[in-house]
Amino acid sequence: xxxxxxxxxxxxxxxxxxxxxxxxxxxxxxxxxxxxxxxxxxxxxxxxxxxxxxxxxxxxxxxxxxxxxxxxxxxxxxxxxxxxxxxxxxxxxxxxxxxxxxxxxxxxxxxxxxxxxxxxxxxxxxxxxxxxxxxxxxxxxxxxxxxxxxxxxxxxxxxxxxxxxxxxxxxxxxxxxxxxxxxxxxxxxxxxxxxxxxxxxxxxxxxxxxxxxxxxxxxxxxxxxxxxxxxxxxxxxxxxxxxxxxxxxxxxxxxxxx
Amino acid sequence: xxxxxxxxxxxxxxxxxxxxxxxxxxxxxxxxxxxxxxxxxxxxxxxxxxxxxxxxxxxxxxxxxxxxxxxxxxxxxxxxxxxxxxxxxxxxxxxxxxxxxxxxxxxxxxxxxxxxxxxxxxxxxxxxxxxxxxxxxxxxxxxxxxxxxxxxxxxxxxxxxxxxxxxxxxxxxxxxxxxxxxxxxxxxxxxxxxxxxxxxxxxxxxxxxxxxxxxxxxxxxxxxxxxxxxxxxxxxxxxxxxxxxxxxxxxxxxxxxxxxxxxxxxxxxxxxxxx
Numbered sequence: 252x253x254x255x256x257x258x259x260x261x262x263x264x265x266x267x268x269x270x271x272x273x274x275x276x277x278x279x280x281x282x283x284x285x286x287x288x289x290x291x292x293x294x295x296x297x298x299x300x301x302x303x304x305x306x307x308x309x310x311x312x313x314x315x316x317x318x319x320x321x322x323x324x325x326x327x328x329x330x331x332x333x334x335x336x337x338x339x340x341x342x343x344x345x346x347x348x349x350x351x352x353x354x355x356x357x358x359x360x361x362x363x364x365x366x367x368x369x370x371x372x373x374x375x376x377x378x379x380x381x382x383x384x385x386x387x388x389x390x391x392x393x394x395x396x397x398x399x400x401x402x403x404x405x406x407x408x409x410x411x412x413x414x415x416x417x418x419x420x421x422x423x424x425x426x427x428x429x430x431x432x433x434x435x436x437x438x439x440x441x442x443x444x445x446x447x448x449x450x451x452x453x454x455x456x457x458x459x460x461x462x463x464x465x466x467x468x469x470x471x472x473x474x475x476x477x478x479x480x481x482x483x484x485x486x487x488x489x490x491x492x493x494x495x496x497x498x499x500x501x502x503x504x505x506x507x508x509x
Numbered sequence: 510x511x512x513x514x515x516x517x518x519x520x521x522x523x524x525x526x527x528x529x530x531x532x533x534x535x536x537x538x539x540x541x542x543x544x545x546x547x548x549x550x551x552x553x554x555x556x557x558x559x560x561x562x563x564x565x566x567x568x569x570x571x572x573x574x575x576x577x578x579x580x581x582x583x584x585x586x587x588x589x590x591x592x593x594x595x596x597x598x599x600x601x602x603x604x605x606x607x608x609x610x611x612x613x614x615x616x617x618x619x620x621x622x623x624x625x626x627x628x629x630x631x632x633x634x635x636x637x638x639x640x641x642x643x644x645x646x647x648x649x650x651x652x653x654x655x656x657x658x659x660x661x662x663x664x665x666x667x668x669x670x671x672x673x674x675x676x677x678x679x680x681x682x683x684x685x686x687x688x689x690x691x692x693x694x695x696x697x698x699x700x701x702x703x704x705x706x707x708x709x710x711x712x713x714x715x716x717x718x719x720x721x722x723x724x725x726x727x728x729x730x731x732x733x734x735x736x737x738x739x740x741x742x743x744x745x746x747x748x749x750x751x752x753x754x755x756x757x758x759x760x761x762x763x764x765x766x767x768x769x770x771x772x773x774x775x776x777x778x779x780x781x782x783x784x
Binding site: 309311329331333334335337338339341343345346354355357358359406412 | 681683684686687688689690691692693697701702705706708
């Protein structure tokens with residue numbers, strides 16, 4: 252890691268969900284730091300509250316206990332530094348691509364000429380300029396997810412929260428689109444926190460992997476991912492011998508019960 | 510399909526494709542032919558049966574007598590006056606019912622508390638035959654056109670509320686979450702997501718409402734009876750002139766289909782514009 256400043260800091264986070272029948276402790280005293288421009292992936296058994304962690308970082312939900320600091324500041328409500336990317340693209344089919352991409356700016360009432368230009372520039376840079384006036388149903392799944400990424404980037408957040416954004420694709424598309432999106436995120440110098448249940452995706456995309464325990468979850472293990480060549484792409488990483496080593500560590504980490 | 514190439518899609522025109530199109534065309538034509546045969550033979554049988562006295566034309570009338578009645582109505586200028594009355598009442602009831610339905614659905618969607626409190630009332634009011642409210646409306650508003658419009662409105666408003674509200678509530682939770690993650694407030698969620706996402710629901714509610722408000726208007730005219738197609742039918746029944754009743758029903762059928770086609774046309778314009 253070149254940059255050592257903490258951008259996200261979770262301190263002793265606990266989260267309880269209440270239903271009429273019972274109370275469930277989902278997250279138990281979780282501590283997690285994410286550094287600037289880092290790509291971190293959270294993996295864990297299903298139901299361990301991975302998505303909840305993202306919602307807490309975004310400010311959509313408040314943790315029952317604990318403290319969230321974004322960029323050194325205590326988080327109180329929805330924060331302007333984070334933006335979400337979800338499992339599906341959730342583009343609005345009554346808006347064309349340009350209008351879809353500007354959604355976030357519109358909501359924040361920040362549709363200025365400058366911001367608009369920045370957004371169009373992003374669309375151009377990543378090969379979507381031809382589709383400005385098209386509607387989402389005219390685009391392929393991969394392109395739609397790319398549009399969704401640019402919609403997130405348009406509000407110029409520092410942290411991207413990725414909630415299994417590639418899981419809806421078939422294997423080959425998934426590799427291509429996730430590699431592409433990782434590169435865009437790196438190029439735009441963003442910090443990314445990805446939630447995934449796909450181990451190979453986690454290894455190939457991240458700088459660091461956080462392995463969670465079963466519910467009530469906390470951090471079980473943190474794994475630094477370092478390939479010999481920094482410029483390896485997804486495919487090259489898959490074929491590297493280190494890949495299997497990392498895979499085993501995560502696999503065992505997810506499966507053995509403490 | 511090469512959808513990404515261009516905004517328009519190209520159809521290949523091989524011989525097989527042309528044959529396929531021809532076959533489809535023939536199938537639709539065949540169905541249209543059958544439909545016409547059913548209509549024409551039905552009318553003919555009816556006419557013949559009543560001419561030959563197989564059926565009592567006093568009770569079941571006959572196509573020619575119905576046509577004669579309609580022509581008479583036309584000559585005495587009663588026809589268009591009554592049609593105009595029924596149609597305008599229907600359109601007014603339909604518009605107010607839909608607009609009110611949308612507004613109430615928005616209010617209920619806005620406040621989860623109002624939603625929960627209003628639930629049982631909506632259920633009861635939906636199940637209640639609105640005709641039963643007729644005497645109350647007449648007592649309150651009087652035997653005039655407004656009572657009829659209110660009647661039409663009542664019949665269509667509840668179904669609009671229920672349909673549109675369920676459309677509002679079925680908007681993807683993730684889409685709402687996406688909006689919230691951008692920091693949007695409730696009004697923005699309504700105007701930028703929930704409402705535009707439900708334009709198709711509202712259009713399809715319009716289609717149901719045309720029929721609903723026509724039911725309301727005819728019931729109203731039955732009760733208040735001084736003008737309109739509903740009045741013609743009731744009047745015909747009272748003086749036992751079944752030709753008039755039948756003519757009224759046929760005119761009503763034509764009005765209903767024209768109104769319905771009008772709304773369908775609106776829908777297809779909307780769909781086309783979206784494309």
